[in-house]
Amino acid sequence: MQTLKEQIKQAGVVGAGGAGFPTHIKLAEHIETVLVNATECEPLLKTDFYLLKEESSRLENALAKLVEIVGAKEGVIGIKNHTAELLGMETPKQVSNQVSYRFTGNVYPSGDEIILIQDVLGKSVPGGQLPISVGVVVVNAETLFNIANAMEGKAVTHKYLTVAGKTDRTYVIKVAIGTPVSYVFESLGITVPKDCSVLEGGPMMGSIINPNTAVVTKTTKSLLIIENHTLCIRLKTQKLSDSLSRSSGNCCGCRMCTDMCPRHLMGYPIEPHKIVQRLSAKANDTKVFMGAFFCSNCGVCQTIACPQNISPNRLFQRVKAELLKNGVKNVPMEQTTPKLERAYRKVPTKRLVNRLGVRKYERDEFVYQELMPPERVTIPVKQHIGAPGDVVVQAGDKVTVGQVIVKAKENALSTNIHSSVSGIVYGVSEAAVIIAAE
Ligand code: SF4
Numbered sequence: 001m002q003t004l005k006e007q008i009k010q011a012g013v014v015g016a017g018g019a020g021f022p023t024h025i026k027l028a029e030h031i032e033t034v035l036v037n038a039t040e041c042e043p044l045l046k047t048d049f050y051l052l053k054e055e056s057s058r059l060e061n062a063l064a065k066l067v068e069i070v071g072a073k074e075g076v077i078g079i080k081n082h083t084a085e086l087l088g089m090e091t092p093k094q095v096s097n098q099v100s101y102r103f104t105g106n107v108y109p110s111g112d113e114i115i116l117i118q119d120v121l122g123k124s125v126p127g128g129q130l131p132i133s134v135g136v137v138v139v140n141a142e143t144l145f146n147i148a149n150a151m152e153g154k155a156v157t158h159k160y161l162t163v164a165g166k167t168d169r170t171y172v173i174k175v176a177i178g179t180p181v182s183y184v185f186e187s188l189g190i191t192v193p194k195d196c197s198v199l200e201g202g203p204m205m206g207s208i209i210n211p212n213t214a215v216v217t218k219t220t221k222s223l224l225i226i227e228n229h230t231l232c233i234r235l236k237t238q239k240l241s242d243s244l245s246r247s248s249g250n251c252c253g254c255r256m257c258t259d260m261c262p263r264h265l266m267g268y269p270i271e272p273h274k275i276v277q278r279l280s281a282k283a284n285d286t287k288v289f290m291g292a293f294f295c296s297n298c299g300v301c302q303t304i305a306c307p308q309n310i311s312p313n314r315l316f317q318r319v320k321a322e323l324l325k326n327g328v329k330n331v332p333m334e335q336t337t338p339k340l341e342r343a344y345r346k347v348p349t350k351r352l353v354n355r356l357g358v359r360k361y362e363r364d365e366f367v368y369q370e371l372m373p374p375e376r377v378t379i380p381v382k383q384h385i386g387a388p389g390d391v392v393v394q395a396g397d398k399v400t401v402g403q404v405i406v407k408a409k410e411n412a413l414s415t416n417i418h419s420s421v422s423g424i425v426y427g428v429s430e431a432a433v434i435i436a437a438e
């Protein structure tokens, strides 16, 4: 296992599904199941689907090898029913003794790893604990693809991502890390309309970016062009102060936010309506506020549940920060029992896309393109959770694709970053390495 962990670290593999957690750290002892999160539960995204469709053998073989090396009992690929339909898989497929596909509903947030473990493996991760506490390690589909490359000595130099929204079609592209987002759009012939914003990530949990300055990183999952009048964008542009004032004046105590909260339904001690009410009353109730530690920021409370347009999840980010500032830490649970009503309170994806105003952008078909590298890539030094590494090149150096340009810090949560093109280092700063492609 040590050899594999070192290969993964050297190749710079991090969670490609958003958070960017260095993958080698996840490979612990006593893993029973390697669970591949290929649910892509955010609407509009097609990246995992592309990999499942075109690279299934590579993913399945890599999973079998991974299961063997870490000494797990099984490897499971979790996909949505809809994805299974599109792949022509009528029933969950058993690939080998160790590797299988299992299905989960067309619901949000089926890709929350805690929810996925429950729905696909029937195991409850106690609140505040990691999946490994129930013998599970979760990797995203593209992360598994990058592990397969790492096993062959290939570093993470490119990213697969979805480009969709107010475009003529949906694209899945492969692009060099550090490529400017503006170059991606230009290459695809896309002009961002004035009445739209660009999201990096899904409509629920993604963030608005400036397409003129942003670049593709190891965690860029998608670039979505969404009209500003949609609820999707309006919620993201709402000021935190507005959320606060709305909560004090408008919360009717209906507790829909609690009844619909996926983490509450998992049996975690989070009751969003109580937190909102205490905040409105400016009451100090640490026990209730500590529920915010169990919030995944999935956004169900603000998008689906609340009839008063309050954004409990945004308030909870501030609550969490305040608690930590005051030295209050989360207390992990020993056991969790999901609530029975969980079965009928899941949010169907169809309902979600209607609510968000993005239904018109939903397309099952997509076009795949591998983009030529731009003249220059700007590769950020920090692309993962943890400590950024040390830049080991300087202006004027000649580099080749796959060469280490930022070396992982020793004995830290850190990983390597590699050049995504062959060329000359044009400039180096604390934030990024700019390379002019040959
Ligand atoms: S964002 Fe809202 S619904 Fe989601 S876990 Fe947090 S409180 Fe619950």
Ligand code: SF4
Binding pocket: 250, 251, 252, 253, 254, 255, 256, 257, 258, 272, 273, 276, 305, 306, 307, 308, 309, 310, 312
């Ligand atoms: S759903 Fe909205 S109005 Fe109802 S209790 Fe929660 S925050 Fe208050």
